Amino acid sequence: MEGSVRKKGNRWYYSFEIDRDETGKRKRIERAGGKTKKEALEALRNALNNYDNGYVEPKKILLDDYINDWLENFIKENRKITTYQRYKEIYKNSIKPYIGYTSLKDITAIKIEKLLQGEKKKGLSSSSLQGIYGVLNSLFNRAIKLKVLKDNPCKYVDRPKREKFTPNTLTIDEFKKIINTLDKSNNYNDYVMRIALQVILELGLRRGELAGLEWSNIDHNNNCINITNNLVYTNNNVVMSTPKTDESMRTLYVSNNIIQLLKKHKLLQNELKLKYGPNYIENTFNSKKYDFIFTWENGKYIHPNYYTVRFKKILKANDINKNIRFHDLRHTNATLLLEQGIDFKVIQTRLGHSDINTTLNIYSHVNLDMQKKATDKLSNLMK
CATH class of the missing domain: 1.10.150.130 (Tyrosine recombinase, N-terminal domain)
Structure with a gap:
């Protein structure tokens, strides 16, 4: 492909033709090239090189x-x-x-x-x-x-820097206080929230991952739960999606306590299915049926926002004056694990973080405590 340059007034311009468009006509492109012929020839060479590599300066696309x-x-x-x-x-x-x-x-x-x-x-x-x-x-x-x-x-442009984030967490005593004040025998709302809180504290799930758990996700032979769903509220609708990142699609080992808790819950859910009969709700998203672990008595899924709103009320009822969200139970899980000496890499995997730096940055305050303990141990060895 060739082009040409010419002088108009005090400036030099370059031009060249491109392939035929949808009308069958060839199109000539002309642009200002500079104040000298040399500048115009250089601009022409750059333009032809761009075109050969697939780029043509677009029309005025807003x-x-x-x-x-x-x-x-x-x-x-x-x-x-x-x-x-x-x-x-x-x-x-x-x-x-x-x-x-x-x-x-x-x-x-x-x-x-x-x-x-x-x-x-x-x-x-x-x-x-x-x-x-x-x-x-x-x-x-x-x-x-x-x-x-x-x-x-x-x-x-310099990428805006994120402010350092230090998560708010519950102590284990505060968590036990909350659990013990929930009536598990006469109030279904308390009962299901109590189980949800225990699962969250052990597994560190996001609320959408909790809401999307199905019975088929439990591997009883290996004491594992597979995290594959994410029930989220967006644009005024509850929709089923997959977890946040590829790493969030994960398999988590669970304790016998949680397995037994869920087995008892399954028996109760089966009784409720018999009680409600044809009125028991089947949950369908994107034309697919979901057999959720956490549902209301009539089988309907629990809205993800419910956990957030109810948890705030529970904190207030227990006089726990901390600015803690339901999501912060996930941070409580990680902090407790770190305080027990669990490796950051294990915690990254359990939380489903795609980058270990995310884990390290969020929990750097705990990391400093761990470093202090390590330093103290080395210091004692030297004495």
Whole structure:
């Protein structure tokens, strides 16, 4: 393929023809090349090289058009529904107001920095700013792969730093206090919450993983539970998904205590099925039936949000004045394991973290205590 350069006024321009479009006509592209013929020839060589490698400078594609296509035809098809919904909200609230109607090729690092600064002034947390940066970085990388964009402006913007997170946890005495105040005999709500809390403390599950547990997930021969489901609430709907990451699809060893607890629960659930007969609810998601471990008396699944709301009320009733979420029971599980000297790698596997640095960073406060004990032991050896 060849091109040419010519001078118009005080500037030099380059041009070349590309292959025929859908109408059968060849298209000529002409762009400003610089102030000298040499600059124009260099710009022509770069443009021809880009074209030979599949990239042609696009027409004025607005970010709004591109990102909506990206969300609907790539993210929705290839990511979890929760990721799709979260990305949509991030774009709508934090990206579109700033650069939604800017041409894709005109988005620069300085525009992204101003966007992040603007959202920071609104009071958004560092993790939220990281989420915005992550969406932008991902969509630009995809655009480059599709030859729609030549470079990713996020490369020239510092990724927002996440604030150090120290989880809130319960002590084992506080947990026992909660368990002992739940009536397991006369109140089904208390009974099922009591079992759920015991399972969470031992296994460190996310609430969606707990809500999605099925009887078929239990391997009685090996005392294991397979984590394969994630029942989540998103966009005003409860949907069945898979766990958060590939590493979250895991097999966890469970104690005999939990196995026996669940066996008794299964017997009660069978009695309730007989009691309700044809009125016992079968839970179906995406045309598939699920035999959940945790259900209400009539068989209906327990909404994931229930655990969050009920746990907050339980804390208040027990005068435990800590800012602890239901999710923090997962952190309580990990902290207790660490305090017992369990290796970080084992805890990473049990929690389903894809990166051990996530585990190390979250529980660094416990790690320091472990280091102190190790130092004390070495010091005693030297005495």
